[in-house]
Amino acid sequence: MYTVDPEVATRIKLLVLDVDGVLTNASLVLGPAGEELKFFSARDGIGIKVAQYAGIEVAFLSARSSKIVSNRAETLGVKEVHQGEQQKLHAVKRMASRLGLGLEEVAYVGDDIVDLAPVAAVGMGVAVADACDDLKEVASHTTTVPGGGGAVRETVESILTARGGWKDAVKGYLASI
Numbered sequence: 504m505y506t507v508d509p510e511v512a513t514r515i516k517l518l519v520l521d522v523d524g525v526l527t528n529a530s531l532v533l534g535p536a537g538e539e540l541k542f543f544s545a546r547d548g549i550g551i552k553v554a555q556y557a558g559i560e561v562a563f564l565s566a567r568s569s570k571i572v573s574n575r576a577e578t579l580g581v582k583e584v585h586q587g588e589q590q591k592l593h594a595v596k597r598m599a600s601r602l603g604l605g606l607e608e609v610a611y612v613g614d615d616i617v618d619l620a621p622v623a624a625v626g627m628g629v630a631v632a633d634a635c636d637d638l639k640e641v642a643s644h645t646t647t648v649p650g651g652g653g654a655v656r657e658t659v660e661s662i663l664t665a666r667g668g669w670k671d672a673v674k675g676y677l678a679s680i
């Protein structure tokens with residue numbers, strides 16, 4: 504877990520997650536016919552469910568496009584899925600304004616230079632532990648574990664713990680399933 508200012512944590516209403524290198528490790532697994540495999544963390548998945556239970560909207564945002572990502576989102580009940588978005592800050596701004604949120608109410612987790620603009624612009628800009636140095640320089644927070652290795656789960660725990668609500672959210676989520 505990492506430390507988040509309780510005031511910052513309390514403001515967060517939308518958690519935007521880059522896909523490759525955040526929800527997965529940075530490997531793109533491609534077969535000879537161009538078919539793709541992605542490895543997701545089951546614990547990130549549960550973290551996403553707990554975040555949603557606690558009232559945080561979760562979004563997937565990718566510059567690439569894959570049916571795997573749509574499937575994973577559907578499994579987790581993630582409704583905000585935006586793929587093929589090269590200009591990630593524009594996508595975040597569009598999402599926030601559609602949801603009636605300011606950028607200070609958004610947390611964004613990224614790993615590479617395409618995430619620089621949104622990470623710098625939002626209320627809580629997070630770089631995963633194995634993110635590129637440029638991103639870590641502008642991020643307000645850095646996870647202790649790498650992308651695909653629980654960085655999303657750690658971010659949810661860190662936000663909800665700073666609010667004093669992680670244990671209650673876990674209890675409530677478990678009672679709801």
Ligand SMILES: [Mg+2]
Nearest residue numbers: 521523524614
């Ligand atoms: Mg990435």
